[in-house]
Amino acid sequence: MMRLRQIFRNRWSYVGLTCGMIWLGWQLAVISMPLPTTLQSPPSISASVQDRHGNALRLIITKDNSFHQPVAWEECGENFINATLAAEDKRFWKHAGVDWISVGRAVKDAAAQGRVVSGASTITQQLIKNAQPRPRTLRTKLLEALQASKLERHWSKRQIFTAYINRIDYGNLCRGAGAASQYYFGKQLAELSPAEAAFLAGLPNGPSRFNPHRHFERASSRQHIILHRMHRNGVLDHAAYQRARAETVVIEPQGRAFTASHFVDWLKAKRELKSEAVTTLDLPLNRYAHETLVDCLQRLRKRNVTNGAVVVIENATGNVLAMVGSRDYFEAGHGQVNGACSPRSAGSTLKPFTYLLGMERGLSPASLLADVPTEYATATGVFAPQNFGRKFSGPVRLRLALANSLNVPAVRVLQQVGGVARLQSRLKECGVTTLGKPAIEYGLGLTIGNADVTLLELTNAYAALARLGVYRPYKLFADEVTESARVFDAQQAWLMADMLSDNEARSREFGRGSALAFDFPVAAKTGTSTDFRDNWAVGFTPEFTVGVWVGNFDGTAMQEVSGVAGAAPVMHEVMQYLKKRFGTSWFARPEGIEERRVHSVLCDLADGNLTEWFVADAPIPERRETLNAAGRVNLPPEFKTWVDASNVRRETFAVHQNEGAPPLILSPLAGSVYFLDPDLPATSHEVDLRGRGGQLQWESATLECGKRDGQAVVRLRPGRHELVMTSNGVRVTTWIRVVQQ
Known part of the structure; x- marks a missing residue:
């Protein structure tokens, strides 16, 4: 014993x-046993991009091709915590990383059945498995158990739980419960009902097998199992359990928010987006602008107009409220081209900035400008600007020249105020970054559109005018802080806004009922590039600036669609929307601006009661025009060609020649270069000869001079040639170069 x-x-x-x-x-x-280092490196976070009102624009996919929005313990909600523990680890709060009771049960069941019947992995073990994937072997199971036990000694249960639910796959590219709850239910985790929580908690067991969009019934069966466990575990009483089983779970339609696409793409290019990005965009406005653009393009489709872009800026803040980059972001070919940020030919949209430079030098809205044939010699040939209608108005007030978008006066003013470099510099101060070439490459044509701008920067430059001369960088993010700077005098900017809002002044070219006419004050300007490849419309009130571009991304020409017919209707409708939704106002007249009668014979002929706004301390304009003995208006010499071209004009005007002024060749200018196109008729190889003096005679040793319809001309042929003009015995010479193309 x-x-x-x-x-x-x-x-x-x-x-x-x-x-x-x-x-x-x-x-x-x-x-x-070392812990997986990846536990300290949580998955990349998907940035949630929102408009200024909190509306979802896009959830940015992470580098590992998933959507991930981590949540803290406090955001999980009791229902989801209980459902997850019922689904995955009912003794989570009691074990130390390994649930030996479950291990024993799993071993017993496997021995009895001859195969693995149920798993025994705890949430902690699954977290280790997710952080450090390895081949599924018994050795791997042992290593995961050891690391799970160690992790329980270093992390709290809450840390382990939240790390687990933030890492696992819930299907449909949802990594983590936070992103999954938003995707499937459009709710935060804490807002889920017991039925919804159980439904969500069952998905990680087989994200593809339980995909609600494809296998809803299968996922519902899994949900009922988890609800039963929650009832058995005591976290749902009988009544709550019955209500949860009876509840109809509604899954959100498949797909995620993906709107204001060009705007969000532009954000991504400007800044690395963090977990949440609140932007300046106003989604309802952006949608309206897009719908309006699509409607307009549909009407213009037969005239080869395929695309456009819209930008709206809030003047007080610089916030970009709308950015529409194309007709259809998902259109094959050019859909994802962002027309709001793509450089395009500016057309006439830069003229207001040229005239503002002139007003700084003493011009006023009443200043008389010469809209007459004018040539400028350049390194590449003769630059002879033409107006849109290929007509000349002769003497024209600045207000009318701007309102009717005349090219010749704008070019003449640019030359008078210091040339291209000065305009280029001021545009850069207004935020235009696309003018990177030397000024000489743009030439005087800069003011009429031979440079590229982006719609976003152009609209923001006009917003500086809407702030009465104060530039502020545009803003895309709500948390951006920007600084403003004055770029134009407030009085001159007010005068510019007044001129651009004068519908009567622009009626000669655009009529009184065009898309530029409003029943409330709006300053507006259009632009059309060469061959109708681009057209623009920009309008502003004190509150908002709206810019629109219309054209084709492949650069093909539209069928004679100008800015007033293409872009302006879109701008008009968006302005109307802004007024209806937010209201509108107009600029208070600054101190120092006063109304005066315009003292001019020309203005007397047109309207004896003409008045205009002037800066109070500016000198009163002198009476430049006088009447000769025959009662005709004397004009300066630069108007001679314009007057001589019409018998009617000769009856009204006389060109006043300065006594003693020497003869002068007006055209061609010395050093001019002409290019001959062999495909054009011979008459196109002739150039008009114009000069100042008495009776003019022309000759050349190498070219044939003659007349066509009373106008002196010279017939061109390749080479370097000298031309001689004789006036009252005085000989004046010039030279030109002709190149055969």
């Missing part, structure tokens, strides 16, 4: 010693 007791005691001692050694070995292994 004693012998048996001794043997029994020795056996239990052996068992105890063996268990002790196993326990000690386990503890040593746990201590020495």
